[in-house]
Amino acid sequence: MQRLLVSLIAALVPALVLAAPYTDARLGVRFNVPPGWRVQPETLRGERVLRVIPPKADQRERAAIDVSVRVGRVGRKDTLERFARRLSQPAGEREAARWVRLDDKVGRLGALYREGHFVDNHLWIVRNTLMVALQVDRTRAEARCSATAAEYKTWRRPLESVCWSLEFVAKPRSTSR
Structure with a gap:
């Protein structure tokens, strides 16, 4: 009976609780990483970008x-x-955002919008993107979490876990943009 109760509780615990915090001291940010996902730093146009990657390629x-x-x-x-x-x-x-939430006291902006683009075989794909931005003085941190519009609902919780958990770990220092 006790095993059944423990397994039932474990099944009910949402993925957000199980997410592990990831800190990048170089950028001065922290955010949650869903179980099984990994963070891959890369340089894009001279800028350090952190990619959060789901566990399976087919996903x-x-x-x-x-x-x-x-x-x-x-x-x-x-x-x-x-x-x-x-x-x-x-x-x-990009369409106008479906919703925009701005909290000036905290310095946080959240928005959900849709945008379309052509993929290799001239197929038009629509993506939903959750964007969360933090700003302190002239330094801005942005987390963009997107998936195809057809699959977004399936992936909404882990994407929100990453984006909404974004925070500065210390007063941001000057970085190039």
Whole structure:
């Protein structure tokens, strides 16, 4: 009976509780990594980017999961409020955000939007993207968690676990963008 109770409780514990914190001292950020997922640092156009990768290749390919975290400098007038206004308007292949949440007291912006693009065989794919940004002074950290619109609901919890857990671990230092 006790084993049954323990296994029932274990089955009910959400993945968010089991996520492990990952800290990157170089970027000065921390976020949760779902069980089995891994973090892969890479350099993209001279900028350090952290990719959070699901455990199985077929999961990554079918859902086209793309999770990235980056930190960079922004212009003096580039505030989270202005960023929120830009996300509220369509731009290029990106639709206006479905919702935008701005918390000026904490310096956190969250938005959910859809964007489309062509893949190799000229197939049009629509992706849902959850974007969370933190800003302290002129340093901004962004986590973008996306998957195809058809698969997003399946992957929503682990993607939210990464994006919403983003935080600075110390006062951000100057980085290039």
